[in-house]
Amino acid sequence: MKHPLxxxxxxxxSLSVRNLWRQRRRNTILLVSVICAITGVVVxxxxxxxxQLQMVDQxxxxxxxxxxxxxxxxxxxxxxxxxxxxxxxxxxxxxxSLNLAGWATRIKIPAVVMSERETRxxxxxxxxxxxxxxSIVADLPIEGTFLVxxxxxxxxxxxxLLTQLRTKIxxxxxxxxxDINSKSIExxxxxxxxxxxxxxxxxxxxxxxxxxxLQQFLGSESITELSxxxxxxxxxxxxxxxxxxxxxxLEVVDWKNIDPIxxxxxxxxxxxxxxWLAIVFTALVFGLMNSFIxxxxxxxxxxxxxxxxGMKSSLVLYQVVTESLIIMFLGLIGGLLLxxxxxxxxxxxxxxxxxxAGVEMLNLAPKIRPAIVWxxxxxxxxxxxxxxxxxxLYPAIRAVRLDPLVALxx
Amino acid sequence: MAxxxxxxxxxxRIYGKEATKVLALTDVSLSITKGEFVSIVGPSxxxxxxxxxxxxxxxxxxxxAVHFDGNSLGEMxxxxxxxxxxxxxxxxFQAFNLLPVLTAAENxxxxxxxxxxxxxxxxxxxxxVLDALGLADVADRPATELSGGQQQRVAIARALVGEPVLxxxxxxxxxxxxxxxxxxxxxxxxxxxxxxxxxxxxxxxPLVMGYTNRSISLEDGRVVEDKSNx
Numbered sequence: 001m002k003h004p005l006x007x008x009x010x011x012x013x014s015l016s017v018r019n020l021w022r023q024r025r026r027n028t029i030l031l032v033s034v035i036c037a038i039t040g041v042v043v044x045x046x047x048x049x050x051x052q053l054q055m056v057d058q059x060x061x062x063x064x065x066x067x068x069x070x071x072x073x074x075x076x077x078x079x080x081x082x083x084x085x086x087x088x089x090x091x092x093x094x095x096x097s098l099n100l101a102g103w104a105t106r107i108k109i110p111a112v113v114m115s116e117r118e119t120r121x122x123x124x125x126x127x128x129x130x131x132x133x134x135s136i137v138a139d140l141p142i143e144g145t146f147l148v149x150x151x152x153x154x155x156x157x158x159x160x161l162l163t164q165l166r167t168k169i170x171x172x173x174x175x176x177x178x179d180i181n182s183k184s185i186e187x188x189x190x191x192x193x194x195x196x197x198x199x200x201x202x203x204x205x206x207x208x209x210x211x212x213x214l215q216q217f218l219g220s221e222s223i224t225e226l227s228x229x230x231x232x233x234x235x236x237x238x239x240x241x242x243x244x245x246x247x248x249x250l251e252v253v254d255w256k257n258i259d260p261i262x263x264x265x266x267x268x269x270x271x272x273x274x275x276w277l278a279i280v281f282t283a284l285v286f287g288l289m290n291s292f293i294x295x296x297x298x299x300x301x302x303x304x305x306x307x308x309x310g311m312k313s314s315l316v317l318y319q320v321v322t323e324s325l326i327i328m329f330l331g332l333i334g335g336l337l338l339x340x341x342x343x344x345x346x347x348x349x350x351x352x353x354x355x356x357a358g359v360e361m362l363n364l365a366p367k368i369r370p371a372i373v374w375x376x377x378x379x380x381x382x383x384x385x386x387x388x389x390x391x392x393l394y395p396a397i398r399a400v401r402l403d404p405l406v407a408l409x410x
Numbered sequence: 411m412a413x414x415x416x417x418x419x420x421x422x423r424i425y426g427k428e429a430t431k432v433l434a435l436t437d438v439s440l441s442i443t444k445g446e447f448v449s450i451v452g453p454s455x456x457x458x459x460x461x462x463x464x465x466x467x468x469x470x471x472x473x474x475a476v477h478f479d480g481n482s483l484g485e486m487x488x489x490x491x492x493x494x495x496x497x498x499x500x501x502x503f504q505a506f507n508l509l510p511v512l513t514a515a516e517n518x519x520x521x522x523x524x525x526x527x528x529x530x531x532x533x534x535x536x537x538x539v540l541d542a543l544g545l546a547d548v549a550d551r552p553a554t555e556l557s558g559g560q561q562q563r564v565a566i567a568r569a570l571v572g573e574p575v576l577x578x579x580x581x582x583x584x585x586x587x588x589x590x591x592x593x594x595x596x597x598x599x600x601x602x603x604x605x606x607x608x609x610x611x612x613x614x615x616p617l618v619m620g621y622t623n624r625s626i627s628l629e630d631g632r633v634v635e636d637k638s639n640x
Contacts, residue, residue: 004525004526006528007522007524007525007526007527007528007529008523008524008526010523010529011520011523011524014512014516015509015512018511018512019511021511022510022511302509302510305503305507305509306509307492308468308495308503309495309496309501309520309521309524310493310495310497310499310524311492311496311524312489312492313488313489313492315524404468405463405468405469408503408507
């Protein structure tokens with residue numbers, strides 16, 4: 001009984017393995033170079049992805065959320081007059097089907113803060129501390145005490161602002177702001193505590209007060225933003241559209257619109273990952289091709305013999321391609337395992353605190369933690385197979401074109 | 411009545427172009443009958459290997475036609491010629507030409523794998539042919555560890571295992587001593603008589619020629635004599 005396909009596949013596999021083993025020193029070097037290239041791509045991409053996602057985390061974490069909802073004109077003129085009604089039951093109902101880590105309602109308006117000695121422009125953020133488990137507020141190191149609840153009528157400042165105002169915890173400061181009737185009002189707050197942040201900008205310009213207390217001072221029951229944070233690091237597909245549909249009268253803004261520079265950097269990093277992959281794999285393809293051409297040239301007579309005995313050109317082609325695929329497959333497995341090992345070693349992240357200023361400017365966390373994006377791994381796998389085919393195709397065609405007679409004479 | 415299985419009609423083979431043109435064969439016409447053991451003889455460069463290659467569908471004539479079983483090789487595609495070589499012809503080359511990465515048995519199985527035989531059939535046929543040629547004890551040895559005589563016998567086993575109609579042997583004794591040559595010739599004659607396989611061998615060795623039952627002599631690419639051997 002004949003099994004042509006099985007029999008030929010077995011022949012090709014066995015010849016390919018033996019031929020690779022015959023030149024084991026050269027092929028080991030080739031394999032090591034493939035492993036190194038794949039490891040380099042995966043590890044560096046994971047670091048770049050980690051950096052990229054940490055940038056997003058920072059933006060999302062920094063009182064923005066993945067998505068923020070405002071009254072239509074609020075972003076051009078952030079005042080309490082451009083607010084919307086807080087209806088927790090409606091929010092709950094509309095948001096319950098989404099995979100959210102949580103949501104927070106806030107009032108964010110500009111104000112002037114005055115101490116006995118200094119005056120500064122700030123952004124007042126009226127919050128409900130219970131809802132702020134989704135933002136940086138929950139993790140800020142506090143000296144003194146933080147706001148107890150939404151009705152707390154004290155204030156929490158950043159340490160840099162406290163220094164600028166030359167005041168102390170427990171002292172009173174005055175905030176000047178516009179109320180719901182666009183009239184300037186002055187409200188005195190006692191300083192409950194001081195927070196520290198990696199961002200000096202935040203410390204200087206953001207102050208926290210209880211949301212309900214602020215509403216009372218402003219004469220409004222409205223809020224200026226509803227901030228949403230998903231359980232995922234990025235907004236799930238269709239997340240933005242779903243929310244826009246649920247809140248047709250509000251302006252729905254994602255983190256990319258909140259921080260367009262970061263969004264540009266995020267997209268640039270995407271491109272960088274693929275450019276890096278292309279550069280490494282292009283360099284590798286020439287090395288592989290050179291090696292496979294040498295292998296074919298060394299076996300000219302054997303290939304001629306096989307063809308003279310009736311081995312079809314397609315089988316000759318498959319044999320060379322199979323050799324390449326075997327090397328690349330082993331390289332891929334080795335590369336992924338080595339990458340895993342290296343990423344385990346880098347699990348705690350790379351400490352960038354020595355470059356604090358640059359890190360803050362780029363919205364990075366002080367430690368870069370690698371992040372594995374499975375889509376990138378899939379691309380590496382597909383690219384490796386593609387590379388194996390590209391690198392072996394020319395040598396394989398050369399082998400196919402060998403005239404058995406001429407090859408035998410060689 | 412004897413059946414002609416291979417015929418060459420006014421076959422010429424020219425290598426190179428105008429300035430470097432070499433006439434390897436000129437106007438050769440002959441036929442090979444089923445069951446013959448034919449030697450193509452003549453001095454080096456007379457066109458023996460060229461003629462053998464044309465007969466074995468490894469090369470195409472510049473002029474003239476080669477027919478196997480009534481089919482013109484010139485009208486066959488490259489793929490059809492490959493299939494013909496695989497299914498109908500067996501080859502034994504001067505330099506043994508075993509695949510060095512395979513064992514003796516695997517070299518023999520190679521043809522059976524191309525033909526698509528199952529593993530069990532391959533093993534059974536390989537064992538049978540290796541036993542018949544006295545190679546059972548070297549079956550698992552790598553080709554590179556075999557002596558010249560053993561390698562040539564493995565090459566013959568490989569050529570035979572696919573049960574070809576025609577066996578071509580190009581200077582099969584070129585790298586063998588006289589004892590090994592005699593053993594090889596006995597083996598070829600046995601294959602010819604016992605299995606009825608037609609054998610065409612190119613040789614300039616009188617010893618090999620003595621074992622064949624027909625000799626075709628070439629000189630400068632022309633057939634100068636075609637005689638039956640006693």
